[in-house]
Amino acid sequence: MEPLATRLEADGLRTLCLGYASTRDDLEQHADRLNRLLDGIEPAGLERISFVTHSMGGLVLREALAHRSAWRTRFELGRVVQLGPPNRGSRLARWVWPTPIGWLLGPCLRAVATHEARCLPPLPCETLVIAGGRGGHGWNPLVPGDDDGVVGVAEAHLPGCELVVVHELHTVLMKNEEVANHTLDFLRTGS
Numbered sequence: 785m786e787p788l789a790t791r792l793e794a795d796g797l798r799t800l801c802l803g804y805a806s807t808r809d810d811l812e813q814h815a816d817r818l819n820r821l822l823d824g825i826e827p828a829g830l831e832r833i834s835f836v837t838h839s840m841g842g843l844v845l846r847e848a849l850a851h852r853s854a855w856r857t858r859f860e861l862g863r864v865v866q867l868g869p870p871n872r873g874s875r876l877a878r879w880v881w882p883t884p885i886g887w888l889l890g891p892c893l894r895a896v897a898t899h900e901a902r903c904l905p906p907l908p909c910e911t912l913v914i915a916g917g918r919g920g921h922g923w924n925p926l927v928p929g930d931d932d933g934v935v936g937v938a939e940a941h942l943p944g945c946e947l948v949v950v951h952e953l954h955t956v957l958m959k960n961e962e963v964a965n966h967t968l969d970f971l972r973t974g975s
Contacts, residue, residue, distance in 0.1 A: 807890035815847035822855035834862030842869030
């Protein structure tokens, strides 16, 4: 996410890149950690918090925002941009989950492989979903329809949210100039 954060900072936004051990804990544990971290942020001129997530991070955020947390009383919830999120689960994850590789990828993969991802509540704010694709048949024959090699465009879509498809692979969405432009525009204007 660093290349995207650098671009957002160059345009005057303050950023904080957060990582998490996606293979060690489940969505709820990651969401709880995110909320506790945000609870500890001091306002210091900060009034609004927006989010840009990649892949599983979109589900972690959806889980975090499903719970009331102290930071939400001190800050306005801004907008969310999700890059390649498996909002409706993932056929590829369902294929990998029962294998030894799936077990190594941890409990978060289970959420994407089962109906758990689809059951998360919608985001309570303006949201843009940016999915990667090729404009027809995707890169991965194991994923139905258009895809970014990991997540299908249909799997990324979140009802009620704006969806943009860019010609890019999943792992490098955050390095794509078009993605950066869409992200910045949406965070600033909501479209």
